[in-house]
Amino acid sequence: MKKTTLYLVGTFHSSKKSKDVLKNIFTRHIFDAILTEGIDDKSCSFRKEPIIVCIILTWFWFLNRLGSEFTLINTIANRHNIPVINMDKSLNEIIDYFHKPYNNTIYLVFLLLFFKGSQNLIDLILLFILVIVIYLCYFLLRVQKFRDEFFHEKIKETKNGGLYNNILIICGKDHIEPIKRKFDVIDLNNEF
Numbered sequence: 102m103k104k105t106t107l108y109l110v111g112t113f114h115s116s117k118k119s120k121d122v123l124k125n126i127f128t129r130h131i132f133d134a135i136l137t138e139g140i141d142d143k144s145c146s147f148r149k150e151p152i153i154v155c156i157i158l159t160w161f162w163f164l165n166r167l168g169s170e171f172t173l174i175n176t177i178a179n180r181h182n183i184p185v186i187n188m189d190k191s192l193n194e195i196i197d198y199f200h201k202p203y204n205n206t207i208y209l210v211f212l213l214l215f216f217k218g219s220q221n222l223i224d225l226i227l228l229f230i231l232v233i234v235i236y237l238c239y240f241l242l243r244v245q246k247f248r249d250e251f252f253h254e255k256i257k258e259t260k261n262g263g264l265y266n267n268i269l270i271i272c273g274k275d276h277i278e279p280i281k282r283k284f285d286v287i288d289l290n291n292e293f
Contacts, residue, residue, distance in 0.1 A: 105260045108132070109270045109286040111277040115167040123170060123271070126289055127177050133265035135178055135185045136256060138248075138272035139171045142191035149200040152233060153240050157192065174271060188255035188270075190248060198247050199240055207236060249279045256284060 110126060112119035143161055147154050165172075178185045190198075252272065259268060269289075270280060280286065 103266050105263075105265060106267050107256070107260060107270060107284055107286040108267065108289050109272075109277060109280060110289045111272060111274040112170055114273055115164045115169050120168070120170055120173050123173055123177070126269070126292075127181065129292070130267070130269070130289075132181075132183055132267045132269040134259065134268045135174060135183055136188045136259055136268060136270045137171065137174055137185060138189050138252065138276060139169075139187060140189050140192050140195070141171075141187045142193070145192040145196055150196050150204070150240075153199070153237065154192070154196065156233075156237060170271070186255070186259055188252050188259075188272075190251055195244050195248070199243055207239070245275070249276060252276060252280065253283050256280065260284075 108126075108130065110122065112122070140161075143158065145154050145158075175185055177183075256268075256270060259265065270286065272280065277288075277290070281288065
């Protein structure tokens with residue numbers, strides 16, 4: 102049985118440069134499978150984390166307007182008859198992991214911490230935006246490790262499955278280092 106080789110490329114989601122890199126990679130390398138980051142199942146209830154879900158769905162809409170790399174990857178994979186394996190959790194799973202009963206009180210705590218008794222509407226709006234940004238950062242930090250651990254499980258499962266010899270892993274730049282620490286990969290980011 103031939104040893105499975107893992108190739109890794111990190112992207113800036115939906116940027117023109119990232120899409121060009123992905124196109125070029127397929128002219129230089131042959132892959133048996135593609136593992137990709139990207140929340141494929143975007144269905145989610147607004148009940149638990151309405152503000153976070155609105156922000157995430159807006160982000161997805163924005164990425165799609167730019168022309169998502171996920172669409173490009175699927176197009177290239179279909180052309181070359183390469184299976185695409187999603188290595189991400191669903192949006193519902195991510196929100197379920199993040200949501201705790203006390204999360205909504207975090208909004209209140211931040212508002213109270215930063216509120217200085219101002220009656221100025223602009224100050225209140227800016228304060229509300231600041232609280233949302235802080236809460237969004239808290240969300241991103243909490244779910245990053247959760248998603249990375251799932252990525253690692255999916256990479257290991259695909260690699261050890263014995264079906265593929267050359268696997269391309271495509272993920273956001275933030276996920277590159279954790280993957281490189283966990284797996285022996287050929288980093289294609291240095292080629293371009």
